[in-house]
Amino acid sequence: MKTSLTKSLWTAACFLIAGCSSDLVAERDDNRATPLSFGPEIHIGDAELNPSTPFLRYAPDARLFAIWTEDEPSQPPQTRPAPSHNHKMSDRDPSPMRTAMLASSADGGKTWSKRKRVNRDIEAVQGEENGPKVAFAANNRAYVVWSIPGEKGDKTRANVRFAMDDGNGGFSPARTLNEVKDAARFPIIEVAPDGNPLIAWIDRRIDNPKPRQLYLVRLDPSGETRTKNYQTGEGLCECCKLGIAFADGGKTVYMVDREVDGNKIRNHVLRKSTDGATSFGPPVEISNDGWQVPSCPHSGPSIGRDSNGRLHVSWFTLGRSEPEAGIYYSVSHDDGKSFAARQLVHANTAPETLYTNLIVGEDDTIYVAWSNLDGNGKAQIFMRTLAPDGKSWSPIQQISRAKGNASRPVLALLKKQLHVAWTETDGEASRAVLRSATVNR
């Protein structure tokens, strides 16, 4: 018996050594993605005004910009007369008005310029999955899009607003881009390599036979409209953000979204244009997740393209049953014709819709950020990287230490400077948080 136990201990020790040594070998492997070393938390915006929903983007002059929403400072709590129905409101209700604010950092996010108001009018700038976005022309001119509720206050039948740098330190008066009013939300903006801003959104102008279309409009560099609104897809998920990437000097455009079929199955798809977003080919399924849900998941996919033309996508799905739920990743090696089998990046640690964002480094390292619950049941931000070999994942890193919940991470990357920003909420208060890391590659 003693011999047997000795044998078993030796065998176990051998496995232990083998396990450790394989880790050591992996550490020496140049392809092994290593954890990132993040700096301290930086809080964006006026803490008194509940900043939330930050979005990050580098301008061509290497300044890092953040855009987010804050409570409208000039709007005191509302003092409306008691409504006629019997749902009693307090005498002084909080105002739903929110402002889009923009600031820049010339030192990699350590210090920030004075924040600048984007929307001149008082508006209920929407946040959460639907927050404002900024993009830049080659001359660093900023273009901003956001969404406001429809005329009756309906957030689901909303309007896409646009404003741009007026050249005098402020922003032009905002205008609505959707030609059919009270029908558009979840706008995204990118400046194509030809210098023309491209804006896409989810539109509800037609409810039948397939509700919720993908609509686009192109502007010229001066912000003038170059095209009418045009439809390029249909059957989109009602409340999930879109993703976009360019190639070939803007001739090729890739868009990702969550699509809903007649059975309410929600799979993510890629739509590709080879004529500068004038027309798109049929949607290509990224993964047959089979998530059948009649409700609003409110969490869209993210796409990036690497220097070898590979397309990388991350998304959240619950899959065919709850134990499948989590953040997933896939890659296309054939320019979007097909996608590799999905890889689980992080399983759901609790019943929770998770939010993800992905960005591609200059060396083709993939950086994925997402929210998930920690051991205390609080939503936090997590990250991991995928090395350029497409195989070696770094360990999962928790980036946030939110007292309440952290969600909707966004990423920006320029050379070796990586930034992650997210929203933290605790009760009725919110804040926008940023952390930065220097990547080794």
Place this chain on the structure above:
Amino acid sequence: MKTVSSRMDRLPLFLSFSWLALFCIVDIDLNPSVCQAQHVHPAGPSVAPSVGAPAVPFELKTLEGKPANLETFRGKPLVLNFFASWCDPCRDEMPLINELASKAAIQGFSVLGVAVEDGRAAVTEFAREIKLVFPIALDLNSTVKRAYRIFGPPATFFIDGQGIIRDVALGPITAERLREAMKKVGTTK
């Protein structure tokens, strides 16, 4: 004796595989491409609150700042509707829920809306716009949403007077489905 002996002989093999399994568990946490089946659920109930199970207790506050908990509604049926102001299907079903709520006092049941992933200002505006006639509780920290395992609103739980869930409707509810569910909690629409 032979049996015991052969078990002892297998012990080294068993321990070796135990170590191997341990390494696999550690590794899959680090490498999703190795194994894609790691799922842990440390937070929230292990199973979804389902029909026949007791409703999960909660402590929230209404838009007016009044306490809203399960005990408040004990003794008569409760329709617990999870929604958000940004959610299309929630808005689609809300007139039906509101109509149901308008009959609640006469027919002896309660309706409570629970706003998830939403803020007080937006929900107040929503309630005002749609002229909601039932109390709305704010689940600001998502604790109740997680306890009821809501992956996306809307979702409606029909709870009887003893606090037992009698029906669950995920997604926007129809008039027919609503009538059916109300019968199950001992009332008719």
